[in-house]
Amino acid sequence: MKWRFDPRTILYLLIISQLVLFLDGSILMEIITVIILIIPFFLTRQLYWGIGISMIYILQLLATFFLLPKITSPILLYPLSMVSNGFRELIPGMIVGIYAIKFTSLGEWISLFKKWHFPKFFTITFAVFFRFFPTIQQDYQQIRNAMAFRGIERGVLSFIKQPRQTFEFILIPLLMNASQVAQDLTIAALTKGLSMPGKQTSLIQLQMTKFDYIYLTASTLPLIFTLGGFL
Structure with a gap:
């Protein structure tokens, strides 16, 4: 359903x-x-x-x-x-x-914000925030797959046995990539014209x-x- x-x-x-x-x-x-x-x-x-x-x-x-x-x-x-x-x-x-x-979906939220005339800075911030954590989750899965490919232990047991190594291989790459992800998502939102002045319409009808x-x-x-x- x-x-x-x-x-x-x-x-x-x-x-x-x-x-x-x-x-x-x-x-x-x-x-x-x-x-x-x-x-x-x-x-x-x-x-x-x-x-x-x-x-x-x-x-x-x-x-x-x-x-x-x-x-x-x-x-x-x-x-x-x-x-x-x-x-x-x-x-x-x-x-x-x-x-x-x-x-x-993000498109439905953007359509609502346009319909209710929300400030553009709020719409752009929301669009970046909405897609930020799913993107970070995909990066996390890629890091785990890379660790498995190289034969590095992963999971709760590996964190207990070698917490320093786990932080080094997972947390540090995520933190370094987070700023780049936020920047890319912001550029993507601006490319879609969310910051353009004037009245905006949407293909999604709520x-x-x-x-x-x-x-x-x-x-x-x-x-x-x-x-x-x-x-």
Whole structure:
């Protein structure tokens, strides 16, 4: 099943996720919101994200309800509380961030920014940022493949055994290449005419679908029930 969110839906879900965080409502509202947001991963068969985020969230809930009440040492209580409570509340926003990459394209975001007359410096910065980390990830995979081709160990075990060598072969090339990648992406964005003055148009026409309206409604219901005192 192909699932595409309109960028406006992503922005709305981002607002909902932040309201859930700042209102600090009931744990039931948070759980329902997270479940609603996770469902598209399973509908699109992206089980890696769906199962991974679900397992992390479940472990955080178990730690909050069963582990933290039994800990009396502040040295252990504070860091575990930060992981199980603090990071758990960021899960909805993280899911929406993954949506922005997985369920929308850069062209759709640029089309929206042009339609809403966003400043050109913001559009160029966003275009570079949107493509920066996927490009760095590709460079990382190429470095790992080169290491495997030369018979150099890779993975967690190699990092534990030889951390200095791992940093030398992976981290240093990535850092040296990061500035060049940012420069190349900026030049690519400028070449596409994003900095040109005057009114700009886009070949991509944004249109809300039934999936967008379903999720606009579903993501709002927990918030409405909370404000109404039902959750």
